[in-house]
Amino acid sequence: MTELRKTNCHFCGYLCAFEAQVEEGRVTGLVPDPTRYPYDPDILKGCRRWKMNLEVLDDPARVNHPLRRVGERGSGQWERVSWEEALDGITSRLKGLINLYGPETLASAIGGPHASFWPLHRFMSLLGSPNNMGIGQICWNPRIWMDMVTFGWTIEPDIDLALTGAVFIWGTNPAQSDNSAFWRHLLKVARSDIPLVVIDPRSTQAAAQADLWLPLKPGTDCALALGLLHVIIAEGLCDHDFVERWCHGFDELQSAVAPYSPQAVADICGIPARDVRSAARIFAKAKAAALVSGRGIDQTGANVAATHRAIACLRAVTGNLDKPGACVITEQSDFVPEAVLELGSSLTKDQRARCLNTPHTPLQCYEGYAKVNALTERLGRTMPLRYLTSAHPDLVLKAMCEGKPYPIRALVVQATNPLLTYADTKRVFKALSSLDLLVVLEYYLTPTASLADYVLPIAGAIERPLFQAHGGVANIAYGGPAAVEPYHERRTDYDVFRELGVRFGQESDWPWPTLKDAFAATLAPAGMTWEEYCCKGIYYRPPAFFKHEEPGTEGRRRGFATTTGKVELASEILAELGGQRVPTYLPQGPAAAPPQGPAAAPPQGPAAAPLTLITGARKQPYNASMFLGNPRFRKAYPKPLAEMSEATAEAYGLAPGDEVEVSTKNGTATFTFKAAPMRDGVVSIDYGWWYPEWKPGAPDFGGIWASNANLLTDCSLKGGEAMIGTWSYNALECTVQRIRKRGMDDPEETCTAPVQ
Amino acid sequence: MTRYVMVMDQRRCIGCQSCSVACRTWNDLPMDIVYNPVVTEGVKGEWPHVHVNYTPLICMHCEKAPCTLCCPTGASQKDDDGTVWIDYKKCMGCKVCVQACPYGARDTSEMSPRLERYARKCTFCRDRRQMNPEAKPYCVDTCHQKARIFGDLDDPESEVSRIIGSVETVRLMEDFGTEPQIYYIPALGGQR
Numbered sequence: 001m002t003e004l005r006k007t008n009c010h011f012c013g014y015l016c017a018f019e020a021q022v023e024e025g026r027v028t029g030l031v032p033d034p035t036r037y038p039y040d041p042d043i044l045k046g047c048r049r050w051k052m053n054l055e056v057l058d059d060p061a062r063v064n065h066p067l068r069r070v071g072e073r074g075s076g077q078w079e080r081v082s083w084e085e086a087l088d089g090i091t092s093r094l095k096g097l098i099n100l101y102g103p104e105t106l107a108s109a110i111g112g113p114h115a116s117f118w119p120l121h122r123f124m125s126l127l128g129s130p131n132n133m134g135i136g137q138i139c140w141n142p143r144i145w146m147d148m149v150t151f152g153w154t155i156e157p158d159i160d161l162a163l164t165g166a167v168f169i170w171g172t173n174p175a176q177s178d179n180s181a182f183w184r185h186l187l188k189v190a191r192s193d194i195p196l197v198v199i200d201p202r203s204t205q206a207a208a209q210a211d212l213w214l215p216l217k218p219g220t221d222c223a224l225a226l227g228l229l230h231v232i233i234a235e236g237l238c239d240h241d242f243v244e245r246w247c248h249g250f251d252e253l254q255s256a257v258a259p260y261s262p263q264a265v266a267d268i269c270g271i272p273a274r275d276v277r278s279a280a281r282i283f284a285k286a287k288a289a290a291l292v293s294g295r296g297i298d299q300t301g302a303n304v305a306a307t308h309r310a311i312a313c314l315r316a317v318t319g320n321l322d323k324p325g326a327c328v329i330t331e332q333s334d335f336v337p338e339a340v341l342e343l344g345s346s347l348t349k350d351q352r353a354r355c356l357n358t359p360h361t362p363l364q365c366y367e368g369y370a371k372v373n374a375l376t377e378r379l380g381r382t383m384p385l386r387y388l389t390s391a392h393p394d395l396v397l398k399a400m401c402e403g404k405p406y407p408i409r410a411l412v413v414q415a416t417n418p419l420l421t422y423a424d425t426k427r428v429f430k431a432l433s434s435l436d437l438l439v440v441l442e443y444y445l446t447p448t449a450s451l452a453d454y455v456l457p458i459a460g461a462i463e464r465p466l467f468q469a470h471g472g473v474a475n476i477a478y479g480g481p482a483a484v485e486p487y488h489e490r491r492t493d494y495d496v497f498r499e500l501g502v503r504f505g506q507e508s509d510w511p512w513p514t515l516k517d518a519f520a521a522t523l524a525p526a527g528m529t530w531e532e533y534c535c536k537g538i539y540y541r542p543p544a545f546f547k548h549e550e551p552g553t554e555g556r557r558r559g560f561a562t563t564t565g566k567v568e569l570a571s572e573i574l575a576e577l578g579g580q581r582v583p584t585y586l587p588q589g590p591a592a593a594p595p596q597g598p599a600a601a602p603p604q605g606p607a608a609a610p611l612t613l614i615t616g617a618r619k620q621p622y623n624a625s626m627f628l629g630n631p632r633f634r635k636a637y638p639k640p641l642a643e644m645s646e647a648t649a650e651a652y653g654l655a656p657g658d659e660v661e662v663s664t665k666n667g668t669a670t671f672t673f674k675a676a677p678m679r680d681g682v683v684s685i686d687y688g689w690w691y692p693e694w695k696p697g698a699p700d701f702g703g704i705w706a707s708n709a710n711l712l713t714d715c716s717l718k719g720g721e722a723m724i725g726t727w728s729y730n731a732l733e734c735t736v737q738r739i740r741k742r743g744m745d746d747p748e749e750t751c752t753a754p755v756q
Numbered sequence: 757m758t759r760y761v762m763v764m765d766q767r768r769c770i771g772c773q774s775c776s777v778a779c780r781t782w783n784d785l786p787m788d789i790v791y792n793p794v795v796t797e798g799v800k801g802e803w804p805h806v807h808v809n810y811t812p813l814i815c816m817h818c819e820k821a822p823c824t825l826c827c828p829t830g831a832s833q834k835d836d837d838g839t840v841w842i843d844y845k846k847c848m849g850c851k852v853c854v855q856a857c858p859y860g861a862r863d864t865s866e867m868s869p870r871l872e873r874y875a876r877k878c879t880f881c882r883d884r885r886q887m888n889p890e891a892k893p894y895c896v897d898t899c900h901q902k903a904r905i906f907g908d909l910d911d912p913e914s915e916v917s918r919i920i921g922s923v924e925t926v927r928l929m930e931d932f933g934t935e936p937q938i939y940y941i942p943a944l945g946g947q948r
Contacts, residue, residue: 184869
């Protein structure tokens, strides 16, 4: 008897719906379900990942039972243990470490959207550790923080073909990173009369659709945003009424952007001054202008906060805020928000003060959170706590390696592979190797898992219910039920942390026996049952527009949840925390301007002049460090690529297929050169690349020393952003050198010895 | 056998459109689609004998549904319980059914990226009933005047059977021969 059961993909953040054919508890087939998101079977047809669900569900390479290390760390010698043994073992070792060093000795590392992170954070809050490490500083947090301090809450773009007059896509390529409903929507924009402006050093698929493409120098986004503001203010294109009534600090902003004339910006960003002018006019003159920014900006290091602040100011001075067709300020969820689920309130004042970030990053820490949250609470919205206070990897790694300011001896890794996805692999390797307890929740024996003390097998798509809730900053949740019970001995992440919590005497704080019950309780205040949610696959109440004009307290309008009640072009709260009142651009990156075009012949030879490195470009069908083990994917895309424009390649004497060594001051990694349309003088390398077919564990750890982009990066606080601590994955100085042809498939030849 | 029908008691309907709103909410309908509008006629009659007539419209879930007969892919179909619905896995958005329906109960949306190309219509909340066999369509649950009654006409004990058996009811455009399954109790009727 075959039964069709609703369930979802979990290979990216969109959780596309499909139905699983289930026979006796086993999934035998998958069919798209057009009645739930993305409501269009063509999107699934265009996705190479979702069909992989069936193989991944019962992949022989999956970890199906808890594993405990028996040999040397990383030696690949494991014994199969029961869940009870594993959890008891972790508990006793963790209790021992806590007795010695206090609860803050436990840190965590998280990553992609294929997990629920609040159970981990809830466990840590109840335990008393403030040191959850995340990827927030280089993804999501900068924009959320700057929207919060400028508008009092964050925004979502609203692109409506009937209302939007211009669309800006800044530092993101939805064709690869989204490849879903948003990308299809953007293609409709491209086919319409609506001007599409794409800002990206690479000529992405989005850029190819654009009416205006601004291939700026990597890392100069802030200067461009200030330049757009300069033109808009100088040409009187502001929404004067909105600025007058709803903006604070316009004069300060005006003087701050005064130096950024189109010519000055053209010199900094390396794009024509007339393009700066026309982009500014397109944005300001549109009846409503929508702007979508992405990872490309989030990972620009020291300038990231100023860039997001400048973009926030850009929205405000043109009146493109909380306006149909431009963007909408989201609402706190009707269901229980992440901030409550994390139980951050159970951290004592002393425990909060022990967070490593204090006082290094004054915004991204508990003190900064308390100050900004006090403002957002004025309009009844609570920010997610643990993401926005996540500990800085530089500080966590230092505490692991040097024991300063106190030792971190235990780490829980969930849904990430820090040896590939965190900056400075050598340092991460050294730190992880030095730990007393490393627990990894995983599907596969990844390089990080192969270094662990315990590997816990986690239930993935189809085996677990899903409830994706945008970190608790919007009134939307989507996902659906599990179609089958987890195969083998896999468990959901919730079960793991609940079981651990119970062993630490936290029973009363884990009242829901299963993840499904927890989700149902989360949804209850929204007036929707779990069954209704599963049926529709979504809970969504669209926010209203122009909310600042609504009646507020004391006969005044509602306004914005900031110190002044207005949009803060000059930020009072940032100044209070020791930051910049108005956005300011800090020159950084390769000092020497990279050559432009073949005419400016750079020096030839083995050690060529520095190029500008950008990393982290999303590439289908892979997603970060995932899916490299899929044989079909690998056949079509077998090698990690370093991409350069044809002119740059010619100047450096490279031919397609050449193997190149890319080096920064941090290290060297090997890639295969491919010519791609992009700005001259820029190298874009694939990120997250490892070789699942190699033996896991020492000495190669699945090839983390070969073509791993993070061998070239650095997460140190110094040189990072001052308020949040963002380090740079883009605009790094690098050299590229051709090496003799070697077989990438042979580990003996390509990999260097691990650094101990 | 089960044969689901709906009774619209126009004596009780006050034209508040709660059913339309509820339906829009449950089905996330875009602005250019409505499954169950309420048509207001009047004021009729002469003072002091005046009245306004409210007619809630909806898919009639016809016994001989022309929309299912004309569908080239078999997407439009009828369940054994009488529910007429569209399988979105088969629908190709040709709109033949939109033309065939004499009640104007179907349309495609040009506004929303959600199910944009598909024919859409009321399904007696088939999804809600699949989730929970006891569940009623959302419009029925919402109607605070109890003007909508939903049930199984083949069950002689059901409320709809008792009403249809005891009170005068009419069906819209019965002469087309589609055997619509929505029974109206006229506002000034209700006797037998």
